[in-house]
Amino acid sequence: MKNPYDILGVSPTASDEEIKTAYRNLARKYHPDQYDANPLSELAQEKMKEINDAYDAIVRERQSRSGGASAGYIDIRSLIAQRRYAQAEELLDGVLPAARNAEWYFLKGQVLYQKGWIEEANRHFTVASNMEPNNAEYRNAVQKSTYQRNGGYMHNAPNGCTFSACDVCSTLICADCCCECMGGDCISCC
């Protein structure tokens, strides 16, 4: 396909609104209904398809940039999903430092996290999120880390087993007394 932006006649930095307007104008011009019983109808059909494909390509590319996989890192994401972390890391490390974008930092962070290198992982997630503040995926990684660091995981404890030692001592003494009443001995020195 030719450059989709050229096909729609817009600049690559055009806003989403401008892209949409350009598409609508071209679609109106080349729509098959306009060419009914016209010898140029086949050509118009081809042009329409070209315009549609170009518009789809631009929309997809813009969506992927703002969150979600971009073409370059799909293979690494798939490796991570398959838990083939060593290979993923190898590929990531192969990317030159100058070419390391936000997504690189995010994916490297994921690999580091599962390796258990948590502090390094956090650093990478933060860099990714700072490079692309609007990216929800990277922001979530940073937020999850903050949540965990503040003990949020304790509230997820199944069975409701949590450390919320409201007055540890009195609870212990109480438990010990009950224990002794039953013939046991929780705390032998009490």
Next chain:
Amino acid sequence: MFGYIRIHKPELTFREYEQYRSIYCSLCEALGQRYGLAARMTLSYDFTFLSMFHMALSETPATFRVGRCPFRPTKKRAFCDRESTDALDYAADVAVILTYHKLADTVTDERSFKKVFAAFARAILKRDFKKAVHHRSLEAQWAQKFMEAQAAIERENSDFIDAAAHPTAEFLSRLASVGIVDDDVRYTAERFGYGLGRFIYLCDAAEDAPDDAKRRRFNVFVNRDPQGFQGDKVSDEAKEYITQCLHQTVAFCTEYYEHLPIQQFDSILRNIIYAGMPSTIHRLYHSAQEEPKV
């Protein structure tokens, strides 16, 4: 370095507590019967946890019987039938090996009083250590590599938290995943063990930090933030950082624990992970009576 992986008593039922204690007692018994009186001093909560963890992942449940403790003969205790599980013998062997290495470490690192005590303890344990190495040559090699990797980190005087914790974490990851046949389960157990080892290392580093700062001994937290450990005090920033770092390590463990096919002792293990380990973190910088900010 031992004793960070413990139960949180207030949240255990009496039955769970008795079960936990029976495993603790069974480990003591295994040490005594496999080695002798000296080896019993290597008993710890951490290896009690390891035994329970292995039993929990085993296909066949461990069974129990009633007996008496040789040190407190008036009290009846429950003991694990050692025929029903390998986990206790395994934990006993590793406990001896690791304690011996730790004592050797103390002898080279510490000064005066601790050094003498450690040297004495090490001498008593030497024969048991050799026997344990014979039982578990693979684990002994891992332990040797672990100690060497640890020494290398200290020589580098690293300020890199993850790297410093790595040798301990890796060692525990192997211990936790030994003997597991299923690939997925083994991977999960390995990651869980990694988190556990990391937790133990970092708790130890956190606890020793003020002292290490004063004596200019290696400590990764001090290296990372020297200002945080001036004099005898730990700065609020340092405390917060360490607390958060440890919490996230426990969170890491929980993520993998939830995927393990636990057959036995699930509630006790959960108590240790979700309540016991956080309470260890809390105890670092709070006295027992204070309420944690959860």
